[in-house]
Each structure stands twice: as structure tokens, then as C-alpha cells.
Amino acid sequence: MTRSTVRILFTSAGRRVELTRCFRRAAEALGLRAEIHACDFYPDLSAACLDADRAFAVPRCTDPAYVEHLLDHCRRERIDLLVPTIDTELEALALTRDSFAAAGTRVHISDPETVAIVRDKARTIAVxxxxxxxxxxxxxxxxxxxxxxxxRWPAFVKPVGGSASRGIGVLEGPEDIALAYAEPMLVQELLRGPEYTVNMYIDAAGRMLSAIPHRRLTVRAGEVEKGRTTRDPRFVAIAAGIAAALPGARGVLCFQLIDDPDRGPCVFEINARFGGGYPLADHAGGRYAESLLAGFAGLPECATQDWREDVTMLRYDAAVFHG
Structure with a gap:
């Protein structure tokens, strides 16, 4: 990182304009300028790529050449921080983070074992x-x-390795279980009650600095569309338990839970990355993006529990125009 500029690459950038702007504001708070790089399979059709300072095309993240494309760009453009945004790229990036470090790029990612656990929903539940x-x-x-x-029926079913609400459903009875599935499927007891996401920050020493719950008031395509921050000591205690259960977790993670009236809060999902609802935690004062950048500026990580309750996010459709 130069003295005044931090170069940040967002992979699989898609629609993550809000996330990139969180980092722009975080850099400004530290007296830096963020140079935003973004990549996607079709960058010309990615709002975040069009909103970035630099954008480029990459193969799909499941392509063996994907990581090398990213490494080439990081070396050439002297990228300081790489921020992944989807689950399917996490394993490859966790396994090659040392190669990025050798190129001068820090990957915002937990260790490979943690990523392997959270990418397997059956292992997540067991651990x-x-x-x-x-x-x-x-x-x-x-x-x-x-x-x-x-x-007890009905029950819930979802892919062991799924994301973005792909393949989920309700089984009204055992007769609804298919004789065969295209991928491993997990059946869970059906929880009822309000659903929450908890964004959490774990520092470089493995200490949880912050946990910010928000209620998912409405959801679209697996991401919160309307949400509101809420303080609940039960959820913060659960976040601390997750941090202890995953000692290799670092940086920003998020998890989902349902506060069932009979069972109490139960965790059913973890994402070892910035979640789609992170901008709400950022606006409430969590300072997670700023905390990641502070390390580059030689400052202490600053993610905090001093955030505002009852902050509401209402998303709407906006457009980015090109040409």
C-alpha cells in the first residue's frame, strides 16, 4: 500500500456496489484513498464493476485458471487487499492465500479448515x-x-453445499423426500419465528471484537431487502460461541438464526465472508471495513460494539448506466 492509496480488489463483484462504497468511506475515514478494482465473469454486466475504478473479466470461480487470473492482476496492479464476495470462491482463495501474500496482497479470508467447515452445512451443524x-x-x-x-413434520431441506437460498424447500411429510437428489441434501427440523443475521468481526488474534444482529424483515434472492439492527445479548453470546468453535476464523463473518418460540435462537447458516446485508452493520457504526484497512495503516483494528440500535435499511432498485 502506498502512503495515500489502498488498492482493493472485489472478486465476483456482481451487484456489490454498496459494499465497495463502504470501503471507500472507510478509507476516507483513515485519511486514505481507496482505488477500487472489481472483476466478474461479465464485467460489462456487473454494476459493481461499472462503479469501480478498474474492472476486468475472469473465468468462473470454479475454473482452475481463476486463481491465476487474480494473481496476475494483483501482481501487476499491486493490489493490497482482496475481498471475496461469494461462497463458491472461498475454498480456492483460502488454499492459495500464501501465494497472494507473496505477491503483496492480503486476502480477507479465514483459514482453509474454517472455510471447509462452513461450506459444508452438515459439518457446520456438527461442529x-x-x-x-x-x-x-x-x-x-x-x-x-x-x-x-x-x-416431526413438516421439516426443512437444503443442499449441503448450497448458497443464496438455492434448492431449499419444506417437506410436508416423508413422502416429499425424493428418491434421489442431484447433490447431497440435509434435512432439518423446521424452525419458526423471526429470522436474524448477525455480522461479526474477529481480529487478527482470534478475538471477537463486535457482533451486530439485524432482523431480516424481508428477503429477496437470499439477501436481506429490509432489515433493522437490534441488540440481543443472546445473539452476541452465540457469536462468541461461534468464534470459539472456529478458531481459524478471521475478519468478517455472518450467520443466520431463527428465534423459535419453543427452541429459542438456533443457528442454521454461516458465511465466512461479507454478507449481502453488511452495509446495514456498517451504517450502524460497526466499522468492519475500516478495521480491515486500519491494519494496512499501522493502526489497531477498530471494529466496535458501539453501534446504533434500530437502524433500518430499506433497499430499492437503482441503475448503473454505461455507454
Whole structure:
């Protein structure tokens, strides 16, 4: 990083304009200028790429050449920080973070074991449950199929490795379990009650500095559309339990829970990255993006619990024009 400019690359940037602008404001608060780089499979069709200072095309993140394309850009453009935005690229980036470090680029990512756990929803439930974090009863679909009498119906089903609400559904009874699925599926007890996301920040020493819950008032395509920050000590305690259960977690993570009237709050999902609703935590005063950049400026990480409650985010459709 130069004295006045920090170069940040957002991968699979898509529509993450709000996230890139959080980093622009964070850099300004530190007396820096953020030079935003963004990439996507179709950068000309990505709002975040068109809003960035520099944008370029990459193969799909499942392509073996994906990481090398990113490394080439990081070396050539002297990228300081790489921020991934989707689950499917996390494993490859976690496994190659040392290569990026050798190029002078820090990848905002947890260690490979943590990423492997959170990318597998069955492992997530097992690891958290063993650590005492409240989770819903869960089992592979094929196990439930042979012992349906041991379950209460209806139940919930989702892909073990899914994201963005892909493939989720409600099973009204055991007869709804398919004889075969295209991918491994997990059945969980059906939780009822309000749903929350908790954005959390874990510093370089593994300490949780902040946890900011918001209620997901409405959701569109798996991301919060309307949300409101809320203080609940139960949710903060759960965040601390997750940090303890995942000692290799670093930086920003988020998790979802449902506050069931009978079971209490139960965690059903973790994302080891900035979630789509992070801008609400940022606006409420969490300072997570600023905390990541502070390390480059030789300053202490500054993510905080001094954030505002009852801050509401109402998203709407906006347009980016090109040409």
C-alpha cells in the first residue's frame, strides 16, 4: 500500500456496489484513498464493476485458471487487499492465500479448515453443536428417509453445499423426500419465528471484537431487502460461541438464526465472508471495513460494539448506466 492509496480488489463483484462504497468511506475515514478494482465473469454486466475504478473479466470461480487470473492482476496492479464476495470462491482463495501474500496482497479470508467447515452445512451443524452453539436437529436426507417416524413434520431441506437460498424447500411429510437428489441434501427440523443475521468481526488474534444482529424483515434472492439492527445479548453470546468453535476464523463473518418460540435462537447458516446485508452493520457504526484497512495503516483494528440500535435499511432498485 502506498502512503495515500489502498488498492482493493472485489472478486465476483456482481451487484456489490454498496459494499465497495463502504470501503471507500472507510478509507476516507483513515485519511486514505481507496482505488477500487472489481472483476466478474461479465464485467460489462456487473454494476459493481461499472462503479469501480478498474474492472476486468475472469473465468468462473470454479475454473482452475481463476486463481491465476487474480494473481496476475494483483501482481501487476499491486493490489493490497482482496475481498471475496461469494461462497463458491472461498475454498480456492483460502488454499492459495500464501501465494497472494507473496505477491503483496492480503486476502480477507479465514483459514482453509474454517472455510471447509462452513461450506459444508452438515459439518457446520456438527461442529457448532459439539461446541454448545444452539442448532436445529439435522440429518442427511437418506437417513431421514429410512427412519421418518423419528422426525416431526413438516421439516426443512437444503443442499449441503448450497448458497443464496438455492434448492431449499419444506417437506410436508416423508413422502416429499425424493428418491434421489442431484447433490447431497440435509434435512432439518423446521424452525419458526423471526429470522436474524448477525455480522461479526474477529481480529487478527482470534478475538471477537463486535457482533451486530439485524432482523431480516424481508428477503429477496437470499439477501436481506429490509432489515433493522437490534441488540440481543443472546445473539452476541452465540457469536462468541461461534468464534470459539472456529478458531481459524478471521475478519468478517455472518450467520443466520431463527428465534423459535419453543427452541429459542438456533443457528442454521454461516458465511465466512461479507454478507449481502453488511452495509446495514456498517451504517450502524460497526466499522468492519475500516478495521480491515486500519491494519494496512499501522493502526489497531477498530471494529466496535458501539453501534446504533434500530437502524433500518430499506433497499430499492437503482441503475448503473454505461455507454
Amino acid at each position: 457448532l453443536g459439539e461446541a454448545g452453539v444452539p442448532v436445529p436437529r439435522s440429518a442427511p436426507a437418506e437417513h431421514v428417509r429410512v427412519a421418518p417416524g423419528e422426525w
